[in-house]
Amino acid sequence: MKLITPFVALTDRACRALLVIGLATLARLMTSASVRLYARGWLSAVEVRFLLGFSSTLHRTTIRLAGRQ
Numbered sequence: 398m399k400l401i402t403p404f405v406a407l408t409d410r411a412c413r414a415l416l417v418i419g420l421a422t423l424a425r426l427m428t429s430a431s432v433r434l435y436a437r438g439w440l441s442a443v444e445v446r447f448l449l450g451f452s453s454t455l456h457r458t459t460i461r462l463a464g465r466q
Contacts, residue, residue, distance in 0.1 A: 413463075421456070424453075424455035428448075
């Protein structure tokens with residue numbers, strides 16, 4: 398049983414790292430896409446504000462996940 402515990406901890410950290418990378422990438426892509434779509438006139442200011450708020454929430458979640466041990 399002692400051999401399984403370090404493996405589980407390592408797997409947990411690896412999965413969390415992948416989740417952090419994925420969420421950070423998604424938030425960055427959402428930010429850049431929403432600004433570009435707004436600049437082209439395809440989104441209104443309210444829609445961009447909503448998307449940027451959602452992206453900010455993803456960033457905060459990413460930071461919390463990365464700091465948790």
